[in-house]
Amino acid sequence: MMTTRLITNANLAGLTADLLAAGTLVAAPARSADGAVDYRFVESFDDVVLEGALPRRSLKEFFLPPTEPLLRWQQTGDGVTLQEVPVHFPVRVILGARPCDAAAVEVLDRVMGWDYRDELWFGRREATTIISMACPGLDASCFCTAVGLGPDSHKGSDLLLVPIEGGYHVEVVTPKGEALVAEHPARFGADGNAAVAETFRTAAKKKVADNLAMVPTDV
Numbered sequence: 001m002m003t004t005r006l007i008t009n010a011n012l013a014g015l016t017a018d019l020l021a022a023g024t025l026v027a028a029p030a031r032s033a034d035g036a037v038d039y040r041f042v043e044s045f046d047d048v049v050l051e052g053a054l055p056r057r058s059l060k061e062f063f064l065p066p067t068e069p070l071l072r073w074q075q076t077g078d079g080v081t082l083q084e085v086p087v088h089f090p091v092r093v094i095l096g097a098r099p100c101d102a103a104a105v106e107v108l109d110r111v112m113g114w115d116y117r118d119e120l121w122f123g124r125r126e127a128t129t130i131i132s133m134a135c136p137g138l139d140a141s142c143f144c145t146a147v148g149l150g151p152d153s154h155k156g157s158d159l160l161l162v163p164i165e166g167g168y169h170v171e172v173v174t175p176k177g178e179a180l181v182a183e184h185p186a187r188f189g190a191d192g193n194a195a196v197a198e199t200f201r202t203a204a205k206k207k208v209a210d211n212l213a214m215v216p217t218d219v
Contacts, residue, residue, distance in 0.1 A: 004192025137207030
């Protein structure tokens with residue numbers, strides 16, 4: 001059975017402050033200069049946008065940058081010396097990831113580990129804990145239920161937060177999620193509230209399913 005916890009709004013803000021104070025990088029949906037929401041590294045919880053528009057881009061760029069050095073080399077009189085780049089990265093947390101974006105990262109794990117293991121990708125994955133946020137079905141074009149997921153899917157997540165009054169029902173999905181909770185015990189309540197969270201989940205799933213309803217038209 002999955003472990004559950006509670007976290008209040010105030011404690012989620014406090015958890016973010018704790019992480020940042022400890023030097024942990026925190027990425028979250030946040031307003032960009034043009035007013036749109038993007039995943040980006042934040043400096044405080046005040047920057048985080050947990051409700052509202054879907055981020056414009058996925059989480060992929062946090063694990064696979066558009067450009068990066070793959071190796072360094074130096075030519076000498078005796079030949080060429082190669083120096084591999086580091087494959088270990090600073091600890092970081094992604095807060096408020098949409099379930100569809102978290103699930104996509106897990107799909108890419110299989111791609112990056114197929115045939116050849118991309119150590120840069122998996123180095124970043126190992127360094128990252130993903131805290132996803134159950135989605136209320138914000139976008140009329142959302143179709144996650146059509147591909148075996150859902151607005152409350154925990155695939156690819158280490159912790160899943162489901163909104164309830166005053167805070168969040170927390171589902172601890174992976175050992176990484178367990179470790180984060182264990183490191184910050186004062187921020188998490190003893191047990192979740194699955195019954196209250198179910199109300200949110202049911203409404204969100206219905207909203208997404210309604211997007212896929214076939215509307216008869218006259219030909």
